[in-house]
Structure formats: C-alpha cells, structure tokens
Amino acid sequence: MTVGAFLGAHPPFDALDEDELAALAAVAEPEEHRSGTTILAEGLGPPAYVRVVQTGAVEIVHGGRVLDLLGPGELFGHAAMLSGLPLGFSAVARGATTCLRLPAESVRALLGRPSGLRYVARSLLTPLGDDHGPDPAQRPVGELIRAPLCTAPPSTTIREAAQRMTGCGASAVVVPLVDGRVGILTDRDLRAVVADGTDTGSALSDAMTAPAWTAAADRLGGEVLLDMLDRGVRHVPVLSPTGEVLGVLEDVDVVAASTRSSFGLRARIARAGSVADVVAAARELTPTIIGLHDARVAAGDVAGITAVVVDAVTRRLVDLAVADLGAPPRPLTWLALGSLARREAVPSSDVDSALVWVGPERDADAAAHSRALAERVLAGLAAAGFRADANGAVATNPLFARSYEAWAAAARGWLRDPTQEKAPILVSLVVDARPVWGVRASPAVPDVFRDARRHPDLLRLLGRYALAHRPPTGFLRDFVVEHSGRHRGRLDLKRGGLVPVVDLARWAGMAAGVTSASTPARLRAAAAAGTLSPAAAATLEEAFHLVLGLRLAHQVEQLRAGEEPDDLVRPVDLSAVTRASLREAFRAVASVQRRIVAELDLGVR
Incomplete structure (x- = not known):
C-alpha cells in the first residue's frame, strides 16, 4: 500500500482528495523505532511534526502509567502542535514500530477543516487516565x-x-x-x-x-x-x-481512550488465519489488561473486555474448526458459562463452556461433530492460555453438549424436582449461559428459567445454596485465612469475597425473572422487582466492585512478575484502609445473608 493510500484510509486524512493526499505523502518521512524508544518526550515544546503510526504500536505514557495504546493509522502530537503548549505525555514504541512524520504546516490546515475539527474534538473528548466527571x-x-x-x-x-x-x-x-x-x-x-x-x-x-x-x-x-x-x-x-x-x-x-485498543485486538483475532495466529494475537491480552488497569479503567470494565477478547478467540477457533471439519450437521451454538458468560472474567478465570444444537436429542452425527469441534476449540484455547474448567463444565463433556430439547427437558426437570443430584450447581451454570458462536436467534436455554418465580421450591433451594458461602469474617476483627499448607495466612478473594455475592445475585435475579446477566445487572433488577431491598442490592453491588477491584489488582501484579495469577492475598500485605474497607464489605454482605436466612426459615421467600 502506498503512503497516500494508507493515509487516505484513516481519519482525518480520509477527507482529502487524491491530489491533497499525494502532496501530503510527498512530505511524509518514515521513521523506524526500536521497541522502548521514546519518540516524543513529555515536557518538550510544541512539536514541529505530528506522527501517524504506520506499523506496530505506540504507548502514550504519563507519570509512569500507560494511558493509551495507539495502533496503525492513529495520529499523535497534534494537540500540542495546535495549542502551542509543551507535550503532556511521552510517546514510546511498543515493539518495532514505523511512524510517518508529517510537517506541522502540512497538517495544520487539514485539522482546521470541519472534518479535521471533528477528529480533534473526538480525540480530546475523553481525558486520559483520570476521572473528569461521572463515569x-x-x-x-x-x-x-x-x-x-x-x-x-x-x-x-x-x-x-x-x-x-x-x-x-x-x-x-x-x-x-x-x-x-x-x-x-x-x-x-x-x-x-x-x-x-x-x-x-x-x-x-x-x-x-x-x-x-x-x-x-x-x-x-x-x-x-x-x-x-x-x-x-x-x-x-x-x-x-x-x-x-x-x-x-x-x-x-x-469508552475511555485507553479502552479503544481493545477493538484493534479483537479485530486482529478475527483476521487470524490459523490457530497459531489466534494464539499469537491472544498473547496481547495480558499487556492489554495491565495497560487498562494502569490507566485506571474500572475493574468491571476490564473484566468485561477480557471476556469479550476470550469470546473473540473462541469464535475464531470455532470458525477454523468448522473450516476443517465441515459445517455442523445441525444448527449449533457455542455457549459461554460462568464468569465469562457474566463478563466478569479476570486473568485467573477458567473457561466454562457448553454446546447446544437444534434437532433430535439422539443425533449421533451432531454429537460426534460437536465433540470433535469442542476438542479442537478447547485445545486452541489452552494453547492461548485459557484453561478449561477443571470440574467438567466443558463442551467436550456429554452433559454439556446436548440438543436444545434435551437441555430444555433437563431444565424443566430441575424446576420440577430441584433436589436432584447437582441440580443447584447445574442450574447456576446454565442460567448464566450466553451464546458466543452460532445460532443466536435459536431458543435460549436460560429462558426456561424465566418463570422460576412459579417454582418456589427451586428458588428456596438456590437461596440456601447461595447462602452456603459466607464471607470470611472472624471473631477477633480479622479475616478467616488458610491455616495450613502452602496457602497458609492467605485470603481467597474469589471464594470468600465474590462467590457469596455472585450466588446471591443469581438467586435474586431469577426470583425477579432475570436469567443470563451480569451480577450488577441482576442486583439492580432484583431491587427494581422487590426481591431485594434497594439497600441490600446496593450493599452487595458495592462489595462486588470492591472485591473484584482487589482481585484484579492482585493478579495484575502477578502478571507483571511473570507469575501464574491466583485469588490468594495476604491480608498483612494490604493497606490498613483496604483491610478496613474489605472487612466492612464482608460484614455488610454477612448482614444481608442473615436477613435472607431468617426470611427463608420463616417461609417469607
């Protein structure tokens, strides 16, 4: 691609005609930068040139934090050039990077046009890194x-x-x-x-x-x-x-500017031509998560973006598997389960999955094709660093690969008799299900549970199942931690902090007629429907965001150190303020649980 064609494919240069593009291309100078090279340094006077990323990527850095990641076609240095003020950031090459250097006088007139002004306004609308008003x-x-x-x-x-x-x-x-x-x-x-x-x-x-x-x-x-x-x-x-x-x-x-790079990562995954290419693209997720966290993007948003990227990896791997195996004999849908389905994934999250096809329950060809496809997809996900659920909630397990009629029949059976073995666990998994690939317009398996309010026995059982997980508050104003083994003295943020809230939100959401949804969305729906008081829902949502933020911060530091991410923190390593906040959150969740236990015992629910 010529320089003119490259510029013309990206705003604001796409507003130029052929002669103007040719003139701009004639004065563009390519620059090669090695990884880690500072292209523009913070504090320098207004630049005489603006730059466009041609290949590679450029980090926008301020105060030691990566505020943005620019990809091919993105412009930088123009704000300081137009304002005449010193640069408020440094621009650093991430990996081998090529930029096109454009003289300021050649770009200034373009940025004064309506199309250029729109570009400048949009690029400056969201301040980088800090909060400036409501999120x-x-x-x-x-x-x-x-x-x-x-x-x-x-x-x-x-x-x-x-x-x-x-x-x-x-x-x-x-x-x-x-x-x-x-x-x-x-x-x-x-x-x-x-x-x-x-x-x-x-x-x-x-x-x-x-x-x-x-x-x-x-x-x-x-x-x-x-x-x-x-x-x-x-x-x-x-x-x-x-x-x-x-x-x-x-x-x-x-979206904050720091989040826009997620579109590019998803696009690279979608273009991957082989499993190896998918794996290579997926490796960008770790630096993306670290960059988003450093830019102070909310933990819930980082978790959601993580799930979106894993969805994209899964979708591309399914496409590649279908290209090799042939089209499924029956219309097929790949479902995400668990935290991925709720879009609450963190680096330690495993991949829960299921398959559903439209057609007869006992279709040997559909079952065989589904298993072969699932084996390839899960192998690709593992190679990309996304391990399958160790407890068997995976699409290669016949229990999680069925026809829609078989899924619906099982769900109706759980509604009628919730005391069946593992019914609460299976209901909890299935009600979270979200389609990732395939026939999105087909009947949704979780929809079978929309009338769960008509089955009080199931709801009571799910309520008691949710209440089985208690926050780790001790008697001496301390946390309950592991007392032996290699995890001695550590607190499990997932099991002790998130699971109690997630399970309560699922139960309360089902009682409000809500199936597949995020934990905060379920809590808000439960408050609106009266299945939880607004105060209880707000308490649980606040605790959810606090623990999720701590969990992500802990795992980001592990990723920086090259360690395998986990959910175990040492309370002594937390600041006094964080420990106090976490302790109060656990107590508040425990208080909500005690009120619900009393209502269940009295038959109010």
Whole structure:
C-alpha cells in the first residue's frame, strides 16, 4: 500500500482528495523505532511534526502509567502542535514500530477543516487516565449521545446520504425501515464504498447495514460498550422506550481512550488465519489488561473486555474448526458459562463452556461433530492460555453438549424436582449461559428459567445454596485465612469475597425473572422487582466492585512478575484502609445473608 493510500484510509486524512493526499505523502518521512524508544518526550515544546503510526504500536505514557495504546493509522502530537503548549505525555514504541512524520504546516490546515475539527474534538473528548466527571460506563446511554441525529429514507442515494452526514456533522445516518426497525450507514461504510468503486448514485439500501443492532436508552454505557466490542461495531442507534430513535451512540462517547485498543485486538483475532495466529494475537491480552488497569479503567470494565477478547478467540477457533471439519450437521451454538458468560472474567478465570444444537436429542452425527469441534476449540484455547474448567463444565463433556430439547427437558426437570443430584450447581451454570458462536436467534436455554418465580421450591433451594458461602469474617476483627499448607495466612478473594455475592445475585435475579446477566445487572433488577431491598442490592453491588477491584489488582501484579495469577492475598500485605474497607464489605454482605436466612426459615421467600 502506498503512503497516500494508507493515509487516505484513516481519519482525518480520509477527507482529502487524491491530489491533497499525494502532496501530503510527498512530505511524509518514515521513521523506524526500536521497541522502548521514546519518540516524543513529555515536557518538550510544541512539536514541529505530528506522527501517524504506520506499523506496530505506540504507548502514550504519563507519570509512569500507560494511558493509551495507539495502533496503525492513529495520529499523535497534534494537540500540542495546535495549542502551542509543551507535550503532556511521552510517546514510546511498543515493539518495532514505523511512524510517518508529517510537517506541522502540512497538517495544520487539514485539522482546521470541519472534518479535521471533528477528529480533534473526538480525540480530546475523553481525558486520559483520570476521572473528569461521572463515569460514562455507569450512565444511561441516552445521556451520552453527542452527535445530532441524521436520518434518510432507503431510497436516498449514497452520495446524498454522505452530504446529509456532512451537513449534520454526524458520522452515521439512520435509515427507518418499514418493519419498524432501522438501518445504518457509517463513515466507515462510506470508505468501503469508495474503496470498492461502488456507484455513489446507488440507493442507500445497497450500502447500509440492516437491520442495525440497537440499544435501549436506559442501558448503562459500560454494558452497551461491551456489546459493541463483541459485535465489532462503533455506532449504535439508541431507542426510547417507545422505539423512537433518539440518536446514534459512538464508541468514543462512552469508552475511555485507553479502552479503544481493545477493538484493534479483537479485530486482529478475527483476521487470524490459523490457530497459531489466534494464539499469537491472544498473547496481547495480558499487556492489554495491565495497560487498562494502569490507566485506571474500572475493574468491571476490564473484566468485561477480557471476556469479550476470550469470546473473540473462541469464535475464531470455532470458525477454523468448522473450516476443517465441515459445517455442523445441525444448527449449533457455542455457549459461554460462568464468569465469562457474566463478563466478569479476570486473568485467573477458567473457561466454562457448553454446546447446544437444534434437532433430535439422539443425533449421533451432531454429537460426534460437536465433540470433535469442542476438542479442537478447547485445545486452541489452552494453547492461548485459557484453561478449561477443571470440574467438567466443558463442551467436550456429554452433559454439556446436548440438543436444545434435551437441555430444555433437563431444565424443566430441575424446576420440577430441584433436589436432584447437582441440580443447584447445574442450574447456576446454565442460567448464566450466553451464546458466543452460532445460532443466536435459536431458543435460549436460560429462558426456561424465566418463570422460576412459579417454582418456589427451586428458588428456596438456590437461596440456601447461595447462602452456603459466607464471607470470611472472624471473631477477633480479622479475616478467616488458610491455616495450613502452602496457602497458609492467605485470603481467597474469589471464594470468600465474590462467590457469596455472585450466588446471591443469581438467586435474586431469577426470583425477579432475570436469567443470563451480569451480577450488577441482576442486583439492580432484583431491587427494581422487590426481591431485594434497594439497600441490600446496593450493599452487595458495592462489595462486588470492591472485591473484584482487589482481585484484579492482585493478579495484575502477578502478571507483571511473570507469575501464574491466583485469588490468594495476604491480608498483612494490604493497606490498613483496604483491610478496613474489605472487612466492612464482608460484614455488610454477612448482614444481608442473615436477613435472607431468617426470611427463608420463616417461609417469607
């Protein structure tokens, strides 16, 4: 690819015509940087050049923390150049990196155009690394829409749609469809139209995505962002409760700059041509997690992004397996279970999985194909560093690879007789299930439990199962720790801190009619439905975020040291403030549990 073609494929240079691109390419100077080289140093005066990453990656560093990771096509140094102020960060090559150095005078005029101003505004909208106002991840997406709504009927030409987008100052146009759904055409779609040589006089319906994936206005930004990452989209129409399109949410509206690199990692995994390529791409997850943590991205968001990346690895491995084995004889869906399904994964999380096919229960061909596929996928995941669940909740186990009818029959059996062996454990796994690959439109296995409220015996049993895990609070204002063996003196954050909250949230969520969902979402639904008091739900959610944050911080330090991540911390190593916060959180969770125990004993629940 020529320098001009490379620049023209990325904003803000995609707004230039061929002659302007050729002129800019003529003054662009390639620079080769070895890994660890400081390309721009913090505190230096405004640069005479701005730079574009051509290959490799560049870390944006401030105060010893990595605030952002820039990939090919991303621009840096332009803010200091435009403001005339010293650089507020250092730019350091991660791995062998090539940059294109562009004279400031050649770029300044471009950044003064409407398209350039939009680029500058978007790149500076979210301050790096620090909190400046409410966290967008915790706000409803209806409050995060910045760009004006731009719409056009399907009969509009592509050229007219592009003109409307320019006039509106929007990066996407929404297209109402006759069935009540909507289509969408984005600036990325327009670049594809130009690259493919499509006639811009063609109807908009020939280039748009329809139906577009949409989000309800009351969904939280962090939850929608994870879905955007999972689906590989950067624009989503936001709908009011009545189905009216309120506007289009962009990833930059909700995601911190440090998180945007996750899109690139997911894209590299999706392009991997072999299992070895998938494994190589997946190795980027560890530095990504460390970088996100260092940039003070919330632990819940890091956990969600981790799950999205593991989903992408799984999806690509399934695609490669299907390419070798042939298409499944029956429509097939790969399900994530456990923390991956809830998008609460950390580096130590194992992979719980299941398979479901549409068709007869006793289909030998479907079962054999599913097992062969699962063996390949789990082997690939293991090679990429994601170990399978050691307790057998894996898609190679016939108990977790069944037809939908067999799954549904088993679930109905657990509803009728929850005293069956391992019923509480299996219900807890299945109700978390989330589709990762395959037929997403097929009946969802967890949906069988939506009427769990009509089965009080099951709910009571699940409630008692959830209450079996107690926070590790001792009698002498201390924690219960391991008393012998190599883990002596250590506290298990997962077993003692997270599991009690996760299990209570699942039980309370099921009582509220909620199945597959994250722990915080289940707690909020339970509070809204009255199955938990708002105060109890808030207590549990606060404890969840505290323990998850400690768990992630502990494992990040282990990753830095080249150690295998685990959940065991030494309370004496925690600060006095952290110990006090953790102790109070455990006590609050224990208090909620005692109230629920009393209600179950009295038959209130």
